[in-house]
Amino acid sequence: TQLLEQSPQFLSIQEGENLTVYCNSSSVFSSLQWYRQEPGEGPVLLVTVVTGGEVKKLKRLTFQFGDARKDSSLHITAAQPGDTGLYLCAGDYAGGTSYGKLTFGQGTILTVHP
Amino acid sequence: ETGVTQSPTHLIKTRGQQVTLRCSSQSGHNTVSWYQQALGQGPQFIFQYYREEENGRGNFPPRFSGLQFPNYSSELNVNALELDDSALYLCASGGAYEQYFGPGTRLTVT
Numbered sequence: 001t002q003l004l005e006q007s008p009q010f011l012s013i014q015e016g017e018n019l020t021v022y023c024n025s026s027s028v029f030s031s032l033q034w035y036r037q038e039p040g041e042g043p044v045l046l047v048t049v050v051t052g053g054e055v056k057k058l059k060r061l062t063f064q065f066g067d068a069r070k071d072s073s074l075h076i077t078a079a080q081p082g083d084t085g086l087y088l089c090a091g092d093y094a095g096g097t098s099y100g101k102l103t104f105g106q107g108t109i110l111t112v113h114p
Numbered sequence: 115e116t117g118v119t120q121s122p123t124h125l126i127k128t129r130g131q132q133v134t135l136r137c138s139s140q141s142g143h144n145t146v147s148w149y150q151q152a153l154g155q156g157p158q159f160i161f162q163y164y165r166e167e168e169n170g171r172g173n174f175p176p177r178f179s180g181l182q183f184p185n186y187s188s189e190l191n192v193n194a195l196e197l198d199d200s201a202l203y204l205c206a207s208g209g210a211y212e213q214y215f216g217p218g219t220r221l222t223v224t
Binding site: 033045048050 | 118154159170209210218220
């Protein structure tokens with residue numbers, strides 16, 4: 001059974017601060033996806049990283065994939081109240097034609113205060 | 115808007131009863147996966163269907179079963195409901211590097 005450790009579990013920061021969320025596993029991912037989830041809704045895909053060492057940017061969000069494809073991070077610059085939500089990382093270990101069986105981290109509840 | 119819909123939105127059942135949850139995924143997506151998300155936790159993989167056959171299962175007992183139909187709809191059935199089955203149930207479909215989730219069905223077992 002693959003495990004995905006996500007930290008921190010809670011983050012409460014002021015508007016304008018920077019933050020980083022981490023996602024770690026002892027197994028190699030074929031791909032890793034980051035999601036954001038609002039209360040009462042399903043997770044919404046933010047980005048997928050596939051290649052070791054890959055860096056992707058989405059406005060103020062920067063996603064990194066570790067060289068060994070066992071870890072990933074999400075960095076938010078100058079957080080805004082609209083960034084508040086649950087952030088989830090999800091690893092797809094199988095890949096190939098057996099995709100889509102995701103293992104999720106526990107999630108990080110981010111609260112950005114005005 | 116992911117194109118994935120689920121029904122019903124909310125459901126209340128009594129322990130021991132059976133429940134059927136429904137999902138309609140995007141046209142062209144051959145796989146549908148179901149997840150259980152307990153309050154305050156990340157989703158847990160229940161099982162996946164590919165071309166109407168079960169294609170992998172997580173650590174869930176056989177009383178969790180499913181069906182997938184040719185029209186890209188699917189069902190999750192849970193028999194002999196237990197209190198711990200109370201959760202948000204999510205379905206997802208997509209390609210190799212992107213899974214699109216529905217809004218979920220909130221199941222409460224009393």
